Structures are given as C-alpha cells and as structure tokens.
Amino acid sequence: MSDPVLAEGAIKKSVPQTEKGTSLWQDAWLRLRKNTFALLGLGVIVFFCIIALLTPYIAPYGYEQQNLMLGAVPPSAEHWLGTDIFGRDMLTRIMYGSRVSLMVGFIATGVALIIGVLWGTIAGYAGGRVDAVMMRLVDILYALPFMIFIVLLMVVFGRNILLLFLAIGAVEWLTMARIVRGQVLSLRRQEFIEAAVSLGLSRWTIIRRHLIPNTLGPVIVYTTLTIPSVMLLEAFLSFLGLGIQPPQSSWGLLISYGVETMEEYPWLLLFPGLALSITLFALNFLGDGLRDALDPRASRN
Amino acid sequence: MFRFIVSRLLQAIPVLLVVITATFFLVRAAPGGPFSAEKTVAPEVIKALEAQYKLDQPVWQQYLSYLNDLAHGDFGPSFRYPGRSVDELIAGGLPITAELAFYAMLVAIIIGVSAGVLAALKPNTPQDYVPMSAAMIGICMPSFLMGPLLVLIFGIWLEWLPVSGWGDLPGDKILPAITLGSGYAAFLARLSRGGMLEVMSQDYIRTARAKGLPEWVVVLKHGLRGGLIPVIAFLGPAFAGLLSGSFVVETIFQIPGLGRFYVQAAFNRDYTMILGTTVFFATLIVLFNLLSDIIAVWINPKLRHQLREGK
Amino acid sequence: MPLLEVDNLTTHFHTREGVVKAVDGISFCVNRGETLAIVGESGSGKSVACYSLLKLIPQPPGIIAGSALFEGNDLLQADDKTLQKIRGNDIAIIFQDPMTCLNPYLTVGEQLIEPLIYHRNISRKDATYRAIEILGEVGIVEPEKRVGSYPHEFSGGMRQRVMIAMALITEPKLLICDEPTTALDVTIQAQILELVKVLQRKRNIAVIFISHDLAVVAGIADNVAVMKDGLIVEQGPVDDIFYHTQHDYTKKLLASIPEGAKPPPNSPLPANTSITENKPLLSISHLKTHFHDYSSGWLKRNQKVIKAVDDVSLNIKQGEILGLVGESGSGKSTLGRSILQLVPVTSGSVVFDGTDLTNLSPARMKPMRRRMQMIFQDPYASLNPRMTVFDTLAEPLLYHGLATRKNVTEQVLALMDDVGLAHAAIRKYPHEFSGGQRQRIAVGRAISTKPELVIADEPVSALDVTIQAQILDLILELVEKHNLTMLFISHDLSVVRYIADRIAVMHHGKLVETGSTESLFAAPQHEYTKRLLSAIPVADPARERKRQVELTQLGVDN
DSSP states (O other): OOOSOOGGGGHHHHOOSOOOOOOHHHHHHHHHHHOHHHHHHHHHHHHHHHHHHHHHHHOSSOTTOOOTTTOSOOSOSSSTTOBOTTOOBHHHHHHHHHHHHHHHHHHHHHHHHHHHHHHHHHHHHHOHHHHHHHHHHHHHHHHSOHHHHHHHHHHHTOSOHHHHHHHHHHHHHHHHHHHHHHHHHHHHHSHHHHHHHHTTOOHHHIIIIIIHHHHHHHHHHHHHHHHHHHHHHHHHHHHHTSSSOTTSOOHHHHHHHHHHTTTTOTHHHHHHHHHHHHHHHHHHHHHHHHHHHHOHHHHHO | OHHHHHHHHHHHHHHHHHHHHHHHHHHHHSSSOTTTTOTTSOHHHHHHHHHHTTTTSOHHHHHHHHHHHHHTTOOOBOSSSTTOBHHHHHHHHHHHHHHHHHHHHHHHHHHHHHHHHHHHHSTTSHHHHHHHHHHHHHHHSOHHHHHHHHIIIIIIISOOSOOSOSSSSTTTTHHHHHHHHHHHHHHHHHHHHHHHHHHHTSHHHHHHHHTTOOHHHIIIIIIHHHHTHHHHHHHHHHHHHHHHHHHHHHHHTTOOSHHHHHHHHHHHTOHHHHHHHHHHHHHHHHHHHHHHHHHHHHHOHHHHHHHHHHO | OOSEEEEEEEEEEEETTEEEEEEEEEEEEEOTTOEEEEEOOTTSSHHHHHHHHTTOOSSOOSEEEEEEEETTEEGGGOOHHHHHHHBTTTEEEEOSOTTTSSOTTSOHHHHHHHHIIIIIOOOHHHHHHHHHHHHHHTTOSSHHHHTTSOGGGSOHHHHHHHHHHHHHTTOOSEEEEESTTTTSOHHHHHHHHHHHHHHHHHHTOEEEEEESOHHHHHTTOSEEEEEETTEEEEEEEHHHHHHSOOSHHHHHHHHHSOOSSOOOOSSOSSHHHHHHHSOEEEEEEEEEEEEEOGGGOSSOSSOOEEEEEEEEEEEEETTOEEEEEOOTTSSHHHHHHHHTTSSOOOEEEEEETTEEOTTOOHHHHHHHHHHEEEEOSOTTTSSOTTSOHHHHHHHHHHHTTSSOTTTHHHHHHHHHHHHTOOGGGGGOOGGGSOHHHHHHHHHHHHHHTOOSEEEEESTTTTSOHHHHHHHHHHHHHHHHHHTOEEEEEESOHHHHHHHOSEEEEEETTEEEEEEEHHHHHHSOOSHHHHHHHHHOOOSOHHHHHHHHHHHHHHTOOO
16 A cells, blocks of 8 residues: 655645755754764765775776786885785785675675664564563673684685675674664654554554654664674684685785785785775764764754 | 572573584584595594594584583593693683783773773863874774784884783783773773763763862762763673684784684684683673673662662 | 842853853842742743852853852852862752752762762761761651662652752752752642751751742742843842732743633633533543563563553543643553553553444554544654654645645645644754744644544643743634543643643542532542642742741641
8 A cells, every 4th residue: 555645745836935944864964064074984985985896997907917026016106005925916906805895894784784673673663572582682692702603604614705794794783783672662752653653653654754764863873883893803804814715805814914924015914904994994984973963962062 | 689690690501502502513514524634544544533532423412422521621622632632722721811801901991991081071172082083093903903013013113022922021911912902992982981971961960060079079989980881881792802802813923822722723623622612702701791790780779779679 | 248149140152053142141149048039931041040150051151251249259250179169068059850960879878978078078977977967857767777878769859858958968058949849749849848948947048049930939039030031131029029020021921820710711602511511522431551560570470560540430521621630650641641542551441432442453443543632741752853844744634534635735734824833834844943833733733633532741841831821822722623622631730720621630540539620629629639739839929928837837748
C-alpha cells in the first residue's frame, strides 16, 4: 500500500509568501561548513576515494612492474615516492593498496551498520524482555576476545578477503547495536512518538517517518568513526601477515615490508604510513565535526 | 557486593565454555594439520605423532579429554616445541606480557587521564587544543607505525634507547611500553575530556562552587568521580586491546612474551598452543571486564544501591 | 545600611548571535531579616542577576558591571579568593532542582560538612555533629543515620531540605533561593516555604527569593522586584505591588494567574445544563495499569510491580471538561495514556462511545484513534524535530483521509488559523518556535483529526504564566468551537479550577474524590483533597499571611 503522506511537493505552488524554515539537517550542514578540519577531512576522503577508483587508469606504473636493476631508490622525478627493493614504484603500490584498505573500511563498516542498526532497532523498539535478552547477548559477545578470534579465523580459513569483511563487521556491529538501541529507547519515550501512535499511524509509518530520521545523526557519526577503526584493524592484521596476502596489497602490508628495511630505506615505511595516518586523520576529523554539527546540545549553546 | 562478584564470576563460566568450544572446533576444522608442513616426514612417523597427541581419536573424544585436562590446569603439550608443554610456554611468556601490559596501562592512564582532565578544565583554549591534537595523533598513529618510528628516531638515529629485547639492557622497556600505551592514552584522554566536560556542566558542580570550595576541591572531589565513569567503562575493552596490541609490539621489539608466541603458534598451526593461549587470553579478558564492572559499581553509589535492592 | 546594595548591575553575554543583555542595569537592596522577591518569567534575567553577584555564571560573560556592596565591600570588584570566602559562608544559595544539585557520588553528610571544613577549619568530627544537628532542624527524621545516605536515597522534598541545611550550616547572612520549590509538588512546596521562613526568622538573615510565581511570593516577601528582559520594571513593598500595581507588565502577570472558576460559556446555548444530563462519552471501570520493573533483572520472578493506575472508575460526559488533579507519581498521566491505549492496560475496561477499547485489534483501533487525541506536556518533546509545521499537521489529515493532496494545504492553513499561528510559518521547523507557539502546533495536531475526545496532559505546565493564560484560553475556545470533550490533566489546581467543569482527584493510583469544580473547592470531602487545596498559594499577600498563620497552628508542616 502506498503511503498517502508524501505531499510535501504540493505545498510549493499553493502557498505564496512563506518564511523558509531551516531543518536540523541544514542547520548541521551550516555548522559543519564552519569546521575547517572536518571539511578538509571530507575533501581528503573524497580525493582518496576518487584516486582509488581510478587507480588502474592513472597509476604511473604497472602494479607488478619490477626494475631489479634500479633497486630501492629514494623519491625522484620518475618515481615520486621512490621504489622498493625490487624497483617497484611506491606511488603505484600505495595507490593499489588504497583500494584494498578503503574497500575493507567501507564494506566491513557496511556489514556492521546493517547488523547493528537492525539489531539495535528491534531491541529498542520491542523493549521489555526481548530487549533484555538481545542486549544480554551483546554483553556476552562483548566479553569475548574478538581480536584473537579474528586472528584465529584468518589462520584457520586462510587469508580470505571476504572473510575479513565478515569477521571485522561481526566485531564492530556490537557497539553500533548499543548506540542505535539507546537512541531508539530514548526516542520511544519522547512524546512525539506517542503522539504519532495516538494519531493512529501504523507501526511502519512511525518507524519510517518518526524514528529513523531521528536516529540517523548518531548513526552517521558512529559510522564515520567506525571506518577508521576498521581500516586500522585490517592494517593490523596485514602487518602481522594475517590479513591481505601478496600479490594483493594494502597499506598495512606495505608498512610491514617497510619496517623490515626501515634502517636503509626509511621512505618505504614513511609513505604508506603517511597514507594510512592521513586517511585516519581525515575520517576522525570528519566524524568529530559531524558529531559537533549533529549534536543538539552543541546547537543549544 | 560479594554476591554480585560471585554471580558475575558464575556468568563468566558459560562465556569461557563458548570460547573454548568455538576455538577447539575451529582449530580442528582447519585444513592442514600441524605436521603437514614437513613434507619429508614419513607417513608412519606422522601416524605415530598423531597417536602421541591423540589426534587419531574422534573429535568429540579429543574435546572431552581436552576439557578434562583444562579443568586440571593442563593446557596440553605443544605441537611445535616437542617436549615442552603449553603451560610452560605460557608461564614463561606471561610475566613478560603482563609487565608490558602493566607499564602500557600506566602510561595510558596517567598521561591520558591527566591530559583529558586538563583539557576539559579550559575547553577551547590552548590547554585544550594541544593535548587533544596530540591525542588525535595518538589515535591515528597505530602501534605498528608508532613503534618502528620510535625505534627509527630514538633507537637508530639518536641512539638513546635500545631497539629490542626485554630486561636485557637498561631502558629497553621504555619504547615498547610507550608504543603499546600511547594509543590508549589518546583514547582515554578523549574519554576523560568528554566525561569531565559533561560533569563540570552539572548543577552539583555549581552547588560546590556556591559553597565556596577551592577550585581544586571542586574538580578533584566533585568532578573527577563522575568524569571518570566513561574511562572506567573503557578499561575492560582497553585491556583486551592491549593484549592483542602485544602481538604487534612484541613482534616489533622481539620480546619473548605471550603475544609473540600466539602469532607464531597461529602461523605454525600449533593446535594446543593456539587453544591454550586463546583460552588463557579469554579468561584474562573476562576477568578484567569483571574487574572494571566492579570498579564502576564501587564508585557509583546509585549502582551499589540498585545492587542491594535487587538482591 | 542595607546588607546588600546592588547598583546598576549589568551582565552581558557575547554569543554567536551578538550581545545578549541578560541583565541591563538593575538596582535593589536587601536588609537583614528581610525577604526580597525577584519575580519574572523565563529569560527575564532574574537568576543571572543573582549568579553574577557571586560569579557563578556558567560561561565567562562579556561584561559584569555596576556595583554590589555587601557589608560595604563591592562583590563585583572582589578577587576570586575573596569571593570564595564569601560564597557558602556569608552568602549561600539554594537552587531550583534538588534532584540535580546534590552530588550523586558523595554522601549527604560529606556534602553538608564541606562548607564548615573549608570556611571554619572545623574538624570533621565536629562538623559531622553539626550536620546531624541541622538535618534534624530542617525536618529529616533520624538524622544521625541519614547523614551517611546518598542523595538518591532521598525524595525530592527531602533533598531540598538537605540543600537548605547545607546552605544554612555556616549561618550565612544572606540566603539566595532560586526557585526552590518549582520542581516540587504543591503540598511539599508549602512545607518548604514554611521551613525557609521559620529558619529565616530564627536567624534574622536576609533572603533573596527568585521565582516566576507571584502567588508563591505573596506570602513570604517583604519587598518585590518584577523583572522583564533584564530590567526591573517595578519594585516596592509587597502590598504595593499586589494592591497598587503600577506597571502594565506586573498587571499582566497578575491577570495571568488563573483564578476563580471557569467563566460561563459565551454561547447562549443551554450547554451548561445539558452537560450534566448528557450521556457519558467515555466510561472507565475498574481500570488497572501496572508496570513491571525489568531493571533489576529480566528473569527474576518477584519483579517490582508499580501500580500506576489502581482500580479507577470514571465517566466523562459528552461536552464536558473533566479536570484530573494529582501530584507527581499519582498516576494521572498513566490514566490518560491508558485511556488512549498508549500503555498496555492490566485489567478493567475503557468504553468510548459504546466500544471497549481495551482489546481492540490494531485495525479496529485505527478509526477510534482518529476520534481521540492527546495534547502533551512538553512542547519541545512532543513535536518531531525533523518535520515542518506543514508535515506535522498534514500527516494526520492525509493519513486518515480527511484531506486530499489537493486541498491539504488549505486545511493546514485553516488549522493554523484555528490555533493562532501565522501562515508564513508553515515551512518552519519546531526548533524555530517559542514554547507557546510549539504548544499551539501541538494543539493544532490534536484537533486536526476532528476528534471528539481530547486528553490534555499538563498542556501548560511547561509554559510561562502569561503564555499559559493564552494557551488555556485557546483550549477553551477550541473546546467550544469544535464541541470537544476533554480530560484535562494537571498538578495545578488553580489551572484546573479555571478550565474544568468537574474535577477528579488522584492519589497513589487511586481516585480519591470526584465532584463539580464549585463543590469540590467549596467543600472538599477527602483528607487529601483538603490538604491539596490548603497548599495552593494565592496571589494575595494579606490572605497568604493569614493562611500561613492558620497552617502553622494546624501543624500541617510535619
């Protein structure tokens, strides 16, 4: 059944002189726009994502293209970020590495987002005993040493990138579920939800029109902050040699190679390290900025 | 309080059982046994080895006998280090990892909390920006990057501190402890800043000021308790993080601790070693979560009250 | 020489929107043993003025200027150290909300002795002894035991007593009371006011009493200053302010206090007589709503059961306004929500126009919902912050098929006319409106479905008194225009008296008394109703003084 409550468009013609309202989203955007660091972070992320997408077309060299004669050379005009011991171009390798690192970050966060939001919404909306049981389960899972489990999974089932997504997502959803549930619980107690119920709106309409738009803020903020922690987790595993496997590459793997030879060729550690750190910086700044922009308490002061 | 601790300890048992069971069967389901890497070994030898380690028995029987051994504190023999038991390896590695984790925790709490509190007292001033920017760097600079960089700068270029080992040379514990602790110091700084900001805007802080108390009493006596609640809630997860962080730090600094054993065991498919360390880590983490829960209840009279009412 | 002489006090804040002149040059003075009441609505600057004296303003303000001579020393020029010695020692403050003003992590005793330890260098032992003594004085039973309790173990009224004890423990010369009873129930309010007064007389201290409520002030103040927008518009002896009011704003404030019974309806219809004979639109019988407390564990068998509504039977007749009165925790709001099936009912029946609502399927409930609506207390929480006025008002119209997409705008505008909102505001969001305007939107939403029954749950208690009067009149007007039946829930007897035809009194989940407004006020039957009625402050100093003498003689203050 189509929902009749979608007539926002109708008003534009019929009411002449209205004062334009500022929605909380517009409000938040205005605040975010004033936050230089957050905007910079957003810019960096977008830039890196575009580069990662276009890598196969714009990378200066082939991914496996070696030049053993060259060996490891510091940054130069031909190789902006230098080459590794096999004479492979570092810029190219970092660009390819970014594809894996960013992909893990986004997809595993996506997995966490889907499970966490569903779990949290159901627990929060159902309330009572269902909520108590569901959240007790989350508490128990919290107590498990997940990092160790992920290491174990990677060992047992081989270094499978798909498994990595699932494993990381399976850890990160717990916090997301808690946040969403807390939001839903506090919203449910709000009188405007009661008002919607007493207007006779259906459950689905209430969830869609009243609940979800109001939980979105914290979820967006937490998602932005989950991406860097997921990327960190992947880099951590790759560093230990338990994550991405060669010939695929990720920043974590490049860093671990860099560490081996850092005394002689410090740029092999420096540049992948910088790439990872800059990305993490950007995401964290963006997340912080979004939190400040979306937090209603911040807007009241 | 006592009943609370006992009940939480009892709740920990099923959690641990799940961990043990899941780990046990996960490891058994893995393709490739511990001896498959050595291709030159004759099949008879492998058979004999498998019999020795009870690998020829049905899986459930292995599981039950393993549980039985565990109940007696026996983690079984190591597959990779013949003649040595997992108990021995853990006993050897544990004090080192524990010491490392302790120092790292110390670094994290002392630096993190004081930076966070200082920042919260004067928000949006240099006293806030400087420590918080440092914290941001700490968060965005993972230990596997921080460690090598510290080694490069203080160990290799400046030659101030030793770059590896544990307890062999004076000062060789400094870099590992900082490497492991700095990330958590950064987290704790942000958490305690947030907690303190929240608390210092509460009405009861205004009451304390209205009573004419000196500012340090207002901050330390009235503010700190409430402000540290998020920090204490994070101690459990932080400890788990420190343990897994020890994998990397012990690898970088070549420290013969549990973390390094674990990573090696994972590469070598050393079943009993993986199982043993996982179970051991899980127990530690569960206990530490319990500890941080107890602290949280202890400093919050409301929770204490609820506990008494609930029983 | 007055104890405190404030001259041309000015407090300005620098904000993103520019300079806010919170206090804009006010002067007043207080003598020993006297009470000065500063009265004003929210945002008038009354609290800021007093906090400025002791530099207790949360964020560093732009300017604090003027002078404030306390025993000859200017507080505004004093350095932090001197101020620290004065705070809590010579000048003490009692704050509004006793729930948030005590530190939840420290025992009451610890918080009580702090001023003594830091100002007087008294040993902990002696200070604790003194704390027990003063706790007894403010009416805490078994003070030697309670001194070791935490704030959450006290009720709201008891916490405010603790706050008073804490303020008085150093025997200050000036006591600032910032709306000390606003967060409390009316019977508790009477006790606290009395307590402050007794203690003040005993110690001969000066009191500055900040309040939004002229009625509260009438009985206790010697002098009154009325503040509006950072200025004192009128000040003088209490009788002058009440009986020889000069300034228009003071007149407006006094006029806004709901007084007397409901005015007779304007329409010449025989409405009033017919109401009593009308058949009941809603009839509730043996209604019980109990809650289980899951917080203590979800598998325990003996969970706490809270009997919010406990065997209530009640009829509401067609076209009548029934006032439902009770203090916090009496179950009045739960009763309202139980009627609308917003909370699961434990047992009993709610019959609306011949249909029992308690076990209707959601599908059959939907058309019933259209006929019954609710107005909520908090206009900040009852509107979806992400929906414009148009969205909020159009949603029920479209959902119940009361409007088509073509004429929905027209209907929304008509609703906005009904509740007195400007057309131009149709695309604005709730946070862009003031509290009163938001409540107008909420009222508009409630009447949008053309309901027969409206349940109003404390619809004016979050509003300033002048706004409150406007909204009450709006509700009365709409009831008449749309021929509504209403259950009007409130803790404020004066408001209920003003609006209701009949009143029901609730106490601890039970209905203790029902009667027509006139008869209930004239001759209350139940003990609790009597207590409730006697506790209402009246905006008439002479009557208040007389009444308080009676109260003291009766020993109502336990």
